[in-house]
Amino acid sequence: MREIGSEFCLSEIESVKTSNVLFWASHSNFVFSGRTAIETVLRNEKNIKKAMLPSYCCDSMIEPFRQAKIEVCFYPVYFDKSITVKIDIPNDVDCLLWCNYFGFEVSMPDIGAFKERGGIVIEDITHSFLSLKQFHELSDYLVASLRKWEPVLCGGCFVSRKSTKVDFKLDQPPEIFLSTKMEAMKMKSQYLSGTSDIDKNTFLNAFSESNEWLAENYSGLTIDEYSKQILLNADYQKQRNIRINNARILYEGLESNQDISFLFPIHRMDCPLFIPIIIANGKRDVIRKKMIDNQIYCPVHWPHPNAECQSNLYELELSLICDQRYNEDDMQRIVEVLNN
Numbered sequence: 111m112r113e114i115g116s117e118f119c120l121s122e123i124e125s126v127k128t129s130n131v132l133f134w135a136s137h138s139n140f141v142f143s144g145r146t147a148i149e150t151v152l153r154n155e156k157n158i159k160k161a162m163l164p165s166y167c168c169d170s171m172i173e174p175f176r177q178a179k180i181e182v183c184f185y186p187v188y189f190d191k192s193i194t195v196k197i198d199i200p201n202d203v204d205c206l207l208w209c210n211y212f213g214f215e216v217s218m219p220d221i222g223a224f225k226e227r228g229g230i231v232i233e234d235i236t237h238s239f240l241s242l243k244q245f246h247e248l249s250d251y252l253v254a255s256l257r258k259w260e261p262v263l264c265g266g267c268f269v270s271r272k273s274t275k276v277d278f279k280l281d282q283p284p285e286i287f288l289s290t291k292m293e294a295m296k297m298k299s300q301y302l303s304g305t306s307d308i309d310k311n312t313f314l315n316a317f318s319e320s321n322e323w324l325a326e327n328y329s330g331l332t333i334d335e336y337s338k339q340i341l342l343n344a345d346y347q348k349q350r351n352i353r354i355n356n357a358r359i360l361y362e363g364l365e366s367n368q369d370i371s372f373l374f375p376i377h378r379m380d381c382p383l384f385i386p387i388i389i390a391n392g393k394r395d396v397i398r399k400k401m402i403d404n405q406i407y408c409p410v411h412w413p414h415p416n417a418e419c420q421s422n423l424y425e426l427e428l429s430l431i432c433d434q435r436y437n438e439d440d441m442q443r444i445v446e447v448l449n450n
Contacts, residue, residue, distance in 0.1 A: 111404075111405055112302065112405070112440075113302065113405045113406075113407065114405065114406045114407065114431050114436060114440055114443070114444065115406060115407030115408055115409070115431045116407040117294070117295070117298065117317050118260070118261035118262075118295065118435070119261065119295050119296075119298035119299040119302060120261065120292070120295040120296045120298070120299045121260075121261040121340070123336075123339050123340055123343055139267050139268050139269055140265065140266070140267055140332065140333040140338055140341070141266045141267065141268060141280060141331070141332055141333060142264050142265075142266060142280070142283055142324075142328055142331035142332060142333060143170075143255055143257070143264055143265070143266040143324060143328045143331075144170065144171070144234070144236055144253060144254060144255025144256075144266045145170050145171075145173060145174055145255075145266070145325075145328040146266050146280075146328045146329065146330070146331055147253035147254065147255075147266040147267060147268035148171065148174040148175075148232065148234075148253050148268075149174040149177070149178070149328070149329060149330075150268055150276065150278050150280075151232055151251045151253060151268060151270075151276070152174055152175065152178045152180065153178075153278065154270070154276045154277065154278070155205070155230055157204065158178075158180055158204045158205045158230060159180065159181065159202075159204055160180065160181040160182070160183065160200075160202050160203050160204055160205070161175055161180050161181070161182050161183075161203065161204065161205040161206070161207060162182070162183050162184065162185055162197075162199055162200075162203045162205070162206050162207070163175070163182055163183075163184050163185075163207045163419070164184065164185060164187045164195070164207065164208075164209045164419075165184040165185065165186050165187050165188070165419040165420055165421045166187035166188065166209075166211075166412075166419075166421040166423045166424070167187075167207075167209055167412070167415060167419070168411070168412040168415065169412070169413070169415035169416055169417065170255075170325065171207065171209070171234060171415075172415055172416075172417050177329070180205075182417065183200070183203070184417075184418070184419040184420075185197045185198070185199075186420075186421070187209075187421055187423070188421045188422050188423060189373065189388055189421075189422055189423050189426055189427075192373065192374065192375070193211065193216065193373055193374065193423075195216065195219065196219075197219045197221065199221065199224045199229070203224075203229070204228075204229060204230060205229065205230040205231075205232060206221065206224060206229060206230070206231050206232070207232045207233075207234065208231060208232070208233045208234070208246065208249065209233075209234045209237070210233070210234065210235055210236070210237045210238040210241075210245075211237055211373075211374075211386070212237050212373070212374070212382055212383050212384055212385070212386050212411075212429075213237050213238055213239075213240065213241050213353075213379065213380050213381045213382040213383045214373075214374040214378045214379050214380060214382070215243070215378040215379075215380060216378075218246045218248065221248060222248075225248055230250050230251070231246075231248055231249045231250050231251070232249070232250065232251045232252075232253060233245050233246060233249035233251070233252050233253070234253055234254065235252050235253070235254045236253075236254045236255045236256075236258065236383075237383045238380065238381075239254055239256065239259055239383075240259065240346055240349065240350050240353070240381040241380035241381045242380055242381070243380060249271060250270070250271055250272050251268060251269065251270055251271065251272075252267075252268060252269040252271065253266070253267070253268045253269075254266060254267050254268075256341060258383060259349075259383070259433075260337075260340050260341060260344055261295060261340060262333075262336075262337035262340050262341065263283075263287075263288050263291045263292060263295075263334055263336060263337045264283060264287075264288075264291070264324065264331075264333060264334060264337055265333050265337045265338075265341060266333070279330075280330055280331055280332035281330055281331055281332065282331070282332060282334065283331050283332070283333075283334055287320060287323050287324070287327075288334050288336075290316055290319060290320045290323075291316075291317075291320040292336075293313075293316060294313045294316035294317045294320060295313075297312060297313035297316070298313045298317075301313065348434070349433075349434040350381045352433075352434045352436075352437075353381055353382050353432050353433060353434060354379070354381060354382070355438070356432040356433075356436060356437075356438070356440075356441045357376075357379060357382045357385050357432045358376070359438055359441040359442065359445070360385050360430055360432060360441055360444065360445065361376045361385070363441070363442065363444075363445030363449070364387070364445060364448060364449070367448060367449055369389060369390075369391075369393055369397070369448075370387050370388070370389060370448065371387065371388040371390070372385070372386070372387055372388070373386040373387065373388055373423075373427065374386070382432055383429075383433075384408075384409070384411070384429035384430060384431065384432060385429070385430040385432050386411065386427050386428070386429055386430075387427070387428050387429075387430060388423075388426045388427060388428075389426060389428055390426060394410075394425065394426060394427075394428055397428070397448070398410070398428055400447065401444075401447055401448070404443075404447045406431070406443070406444055406447060407431075408428055408429055408430055408431055409429050410424075410427060410428060410429065411423075411427055411429050412424065430444060431444070
């Protein structure tokens with residue numbers, strides 16, 4: 111029984127040149143992480159004093175605003191039969207952060223008046239990275255973390271859709287970070303293939319160490335060359351097809367499960383990062399533990415951030431794995447564990 115989920119292991123660099131997904135690649139907009147991408151935008155927009163963020167988000171999205179000493183407030187995002195987003199932008203807000211969720215379609219509310227008075231819109235396209243519709247036309251900047259999609263050591267990107275050029279200088283990440291992450295990915299590959307007598311805790315600790323370093327040291331760094339080549343040569347169309355096919359198996363297999371609701375109806379799916387499900391009645395963590403016992407490691411999005419933002423999704427949501435590492439048999443195993 112093979113593991114499903116958790117960190118990517120080491121992968122060969124493919125030789126498929128991509129042009130349609132990485133529409134921004136020629137502009138050298140790769141950075142170290144999603145946090146670095148947001149930080150770079152905020153350094154370029156020096157007049158932002160107050161920003162409005164979604165109440166359902168990762169703390170890493172809030173952190174660059176804190177570091178820039180920008181006041182933040184939150185617009186409600188929560189679950190009520192489906193995902194619900196309400197935006198009422200106060201007059202003193204200069205910047206709106208819009209977040210796509212999981213690679214499903216979410217319409218942006220009417221923010222025309224905000225744009226007309228000079229408001230800046232940053233759109234986090236991390237979850238819509240492989241979607242056919244990656245972003246909304248009213249967005250001024252696009253930012254993304256790419257580590258969720260590919261077996262990279264680090265990686266983020268940003269795009270300016272304004273005519274002004276983003277002026278920045280970024281340093282290379284330190285070799286100790288890159289070598290620690292590379293070694294962790296290599297050990298996981300050996301562990302999963304059964305070719306080496308590796309203690310699982312060894313590479314889990316190495317992953318934890320590198321992720322903790324990244325969280326604290328993202329500022330002013332660019333992407334490493336290895337990760338850049340992975341991103342420039344990935345077969346994104348193949349990955350899209352696998353993810354969509356895997357997602358359909360999960361939807362069909364779980365549609366009659368009384369404990370589970372889907373955060374999105376399947377017809378709103380573009381290209382999923384995960385399949386977010388809602389598990390009510392306090393059962394989410396119990397079911398997640400059951401899946402871990404069966405070597406299926408599904409993340410929660412997200413741990414409640416260290417900020418004054420509220421959403422019932424922090425306690426209800428579980429993200430089912432559907433990525434390109436896995437096949438139809440793996441999806442059926444997830445369905446069986448959840449339905450038994």
